[in-house]
Amino acid sequence: DTEVTQTPKHLVMGMTNKKSLKCEQHMGHRAMYWYKQKAKKPPELMFVYSYEKLSINESVPSRFSPECPNSSLLNLHLHALQPEDSALYLCASSQEVDSTEAFFGQGTRLTVV
Amino acid sequence: GDSVTQMEGPVTLSEEAFLTINCTYTATGYPSLFWYVQYPGEGLQLLLKATKADDKGSNKGFEATYRKETTSFHLEKGSVQVSDSAVYFCALGDRGTASKLTFGTGTRLQVTL
Numbered sequence: 018d019t020e021v022t023q024t025p026k027h028l029v030m031g032m033t034n035k036k037s038l039k040c041e042q043h044m045g046h047r048a049m050y051w052y053k054q055k056a057k058k059p060p061e062l063m064f065v066y067s068y069e070k071l072s073i074n075e076s077v078p079s080r081f082s083p084e085c086p087n088s089s090l091l092n093l094h095l096h097a098l099q100p101e102d103s104a105l106y107l108c109a110s111s112q113e114v115d116s117t118e119a120f121f122g123q124g125t126r127l128t129v130v
Numbered sequence: 131g132d133s134v135t136q137m138e139g140p141v142t143l144s145e146e147a148f149l150t151i152n153c154t155y156t157a158t159g160y161p162s163l164f165w166y167v168q169y170p171g172e173g174l175q176l177l178l179k180a181t182k183a184d185d186k187g188s189n190k191g192f193e194a195t196y197r198k199e200t201t202s203f204h205l206e207k208g209s210v211q212v213s214d215s216a217v218y219f220c221a222l223g224d225r226g227t228a229s230k231l232t233f234g235t236g237t238r239l240q241v242t243l
Contacts (some may be wrong), residue, residue, distance in 0.1 A: 023173075041202065048229060059233035073230065105158055107173055111228050116164050116180050119228035123173040 020120035023108050029128045030098065038093040038125045040108030048114040049091040051083060052107040054124070066091060067114045075084055098129045136220050136234035143210055149204040151237045153194075153220035162223035163187075163196050164202040164231070169216045177205075177218070181226060183237045193217050210241045 021042045030036045040049065046065050052060040065073035068087045079104075082094040091108055105126050111119040137152040148241035155163065165177040165187070178187030185204035192207045203220060217236045 050229075052231075057236075059235055060231070060232055061233075064189045065229065105173075109174075114229045115225070117223065117226065117228055118176060118179065119223075120176070120233065121166075123172040 020111055021108055021120050022123050023106075023122035025035075025121065025125060027126050027128075029130060030095065031127050031130055032098060032100070034098075034100075035094070035096045037095065038106055038108075038127070040091040040093075040110075040122055041089055042110045042120070043089055044110065044112075044120070045088075046110035046112050047088060047114065048111045048112075049085060050109040050119065051091070051093055052109065052121075054105040054107055056104070064093075065114065072114065098127075103128045131220055132161065132224065132232045133173055134220050134222055134232055134234035136218075136237050139217075140238040143239070145241055145243055146147055146209045147241075149207040149210045149214075149239065150204070151218055151220075151239070153203045153234060154204065155201050155222050156204065156221075157201075157222055160226050161221045162226045162228065163194070164221040164223065164228065165192070165194055165203070165205050166221060166233075167216045168219065168236070169227070172230075174219065210239070212243060214240045215239055215241045 053064040054060040064083045069085045086093040105124040108122045109119045162181045166174040178189045180187040182197035220234040221231045
């Protein structure tokens with residue numbers, strides 16, 4: 018199994034809603050990542066988790082709250098988002114933080130209305 | 131900081147034409163270099179990678195050579211197919227890893243019959 022699975026594939030939420038994005042991998046990887054990709058732009062790193070601990074937060078606003086409940090799961094909790102937060106949110110994983118290969122999921126396309 | 135510069139797209143080619151997508155980088159230290167491909171509506175797939183100078187990454191007929199002297203990692207394919215139509219991202223990994231990827235702006239490739 019070399020897959021990173023993200024759910025849901027699409028999400029529409031209002032600015033007052035609370036929602037969560039989920040990412041799962043069963044490759045035994047100990048590093049997991051969230052990236053944000055705006056339309057026609059490259060992905061940008063948001064968070065890095067290593068061994069279930071947050072190791073990098075790229076100055077992401079607090080309305081995005083990551084959580085790593087176990088080594089296979091990574092969540093991104095969303096609250097009070099703005100329309101400009103609409104984007105494709107990509108999860109990735111790698112064996113370790115210093116591995117030379119990262120595997121990406123298919124992403125969750127988020128629309129904030 | 132680290133940065134990646136890719137040639138502007140879109141690139142439009144006829145099937146069986148030769149493809150080159152230029153990529154140059156700026157980095158401190160010794161990064162790893164990657165090419166990722168993104169098909170419409172999907173996440174990122176790793177196409178190939180190189181972890182040190184003079185390494186050649188190859189996959190599915192695509193090749194790229196890590197050139198430290200010219201800080202380049204150009205993507206080539208001898209004969210493109212319609213199914214190669216996608217957006218191609220050059221990326222570098224911090225300190226030789228895939229842990230903190232910096233992406234170029236992406237190059238859209240359109241292959242026609």
